[in-house]
Amino acid sequence: MNLLIIIPAFLVAIGILVTVHEFGHFWVARKLGVKVLRFSVGFGKPLWRRVSKDADQIEYVVAALPFGGYVKMLDERECEEGCEIPKHDLPRAFNRQKLWKRAAIVVAGPMANFILAILIYAMVNLIGQDAMRPYVDVVKDSPMALAGFQPGDEITAINGIATTSWEDMRMLLIDEYLKSPQLLLSAKTQEGTAVQRELNLMGVAMFKEEAGALDKLGLNPWLPPYDVVVHAVLPDTPAAQAGLQANDKILQIDTLKPTSGRAFIEYVKQHADQPVTLTVEREGKVHTLNLTPRINPASGVATATIGAQLAPPPASLREQVYFTQSYGLVESLGRGVEKTWQMSVVTLKLMGRMLTGEVSLNNISGPVTIAQYAGVTASIGFTVYLGFLAIVSISLGVLNLLPIPMLDGGHLFYYLLEWIKGSPVSAETEAVGFRVGMAIIGGLMVLALYNDITRLLN
Structure with missing residues (x-):
């Protein structure tokens, strides 16, 4: 992936998500009379700075570290x-605000991320996007095959909830699986x-591995059956050494007559270091x-x-x-709310199952992986990039x-304790919480970067 795509796509994504999150805090604080x-x-050294011309003289900054x-x-x-704070400003100090005001200001950041996701999904639904109908291909002896599904079946509902596209079906399947591993599929x-x-x-441990x-x-x-045709042959590979050429139509590999590229690829993957015979048609x-076929060490797995x-x-x-999936304004907003809620719940459930070991910690991604996905989605198309922004925005909100000190949820937890006991938590408690929060966040960052580096090495 070209760094000229990855870096701008990543910076734009981070810039939008951070600005929206902080604007949530900023807007509610201003509306409730707190001085900003x-x-x-x-963070770090300011790259751009401007001071507002009103009485508050708010300093707006874009700093060097975008994270x-x-x-x-x-x-x-x-x-x-x-x-010394001027006496006329003391009523506008954050610490002097009522509990509900402080809580509203803190929760406004994550809420802004959820609102952004809702608006993005609504926009994508309104514009329309290419979608695949939920036709399924089934691997032999897999859970789907054992349940009786055949290639070409169209999944129409899961546990009575209708599916219209492959993406809808995929998310609904994961959502319903997290509720119960026993599913009823209509097809x-x-x-x-x-x-x-x-x-x-x-x-079936669906998330035990990355x-x-x-x-x-x-x-x-x-996909319906189609001719499998070679687009290009890489140099110094088994295909090149055997004489395979671009535009060759693959008629047969051993005894298999592939009717799709996936069928051909799966057969190759299953025959590492085993001689195979290709029958191809070239110019009649x-x-x-x-x-x-040989193992590709760069894949990181036995492929x-x-x-x-x-x-x-x-x-x-x-x-x-394929079809264009689009809706009217009201329905687009409704689906935006529904999709954001669904993604939030799934994200929270997966986080919870990481604590029990049911979901692999390898699924945690850091800035490198996020940057790669930013570049990939941006190169595919505008609506796909918007979908990526929505997913990351939801993850940021969740x-x-x-309830980790240093995060907005940690502050909300302190406010809950304050509401229960009738007085704010002590400075000592906050200091201990700060150190605990630093340790947790630091550990997560190290793990995320380790996963990023491992993916790069693989």
């Missing part, structure tokens, strides 16, 4: 030794017959080639390849499988609401 001293996007931001409010507890076969099948996922949740089910998108003539890139499915399949 500084609004900063980023966060802050809103500095007038607060007697942060007044350095020797400083329509290629012959048009409506069926219901029980999918029992007891004992990603690949649907792979554990043997579930892949399905049939040729037989012998080669041996075999022959070194050939396949052409994408023909455009004629789009009408059958993370900040966790």
